[in-house]
Amino acid sequence: xxxxxxxxxxxxxxxxxxxxxxxxxxxxxxxxxxxxxxxxxxxxxxxxxxxxxxxxxxxxxxxxxxxxxxxxxxxxxxxxxxxxxxxxxxxxxxxxxxxxxxxxxxxxxxx
Amino acid sequence: xxxxxxxxxxxxxxxxxxxxxxxxxxxxxxxxxxxxxxxxxxxxxxxxxxxxxxxxxxxxxxxxxxxxxxxxxxxxxx
Numbered sequence: 001x002x003x004x005x006x007x008x009x010x011x012x013x014x015x016x017x018x019x020x021x022x023x024x025x026x027x028x029x030x031x032x033x034x035x036x037x038x039x040x041x042x043x044x045x046x047x048x049x050x051x052x053x054x055x056x057x058x059x060x061x062x063x064x065x066x067x068x069x070x071x072x073x074x075x076x077x078x079x080x081x082x083x084x085x086x087x088x089x090x091x092x093x094x095x096x097x098x099x100x101x102x103x104x105x106x107x108x109x110x111x
Numbered sequence: 112x113x114x115x116x117x118x119x120x121x122x123x124x125x126x127x128x129x130x131x132x133x134x135x136x137x138x139x140x141x142x143x144x145x146x147x148x149x150x151x152x153x154x155x156x157x158x159x160x161x162x163x164x165x166x167x168x169x170x171x172x173x174x175x176x177x178x179x180x181x182x183x184x185x186x187x188x189x
Binding site for chain 1: 158159162163166169173174179181182183
């Protein structure tokens, strides 16, 4: 069944990548302003992350929404945990909380 | 396709009756909105859970008819 496959692939990606962003487009060419905003934040913090383009795979695009019970893209995962979408990540970045969460989880940031 | 301001507010209110909702347009297309939702039901919940409660109120519309809703949630000040 395709849905099982998508969920399995998502679980594997999330456990294999300490910082993982499901997004529209790629980190170099984001195709949505909200995805671009999160890429910009991670780049500003100097965080190494992997981006997965949901536009390239309809199964993953729907699968990730079911997985997290979250209806929108982008979605940021740190060390296997769903951190939030663009609004939450932006809010956490502005308050300095994001940097703290990353540090607490052992993810290197710049400065 | 798009959802108007009054419909968004009505849907959120139906799910979170005590909510104080402020909706603003992000673009002039009836499709990109920002909403601030303040509700006592958010108490003790993480931000992810708070947003999920609003999304639940909006049902399947979020990500479909409603393309973009920038959300800010919080609990009322004591």
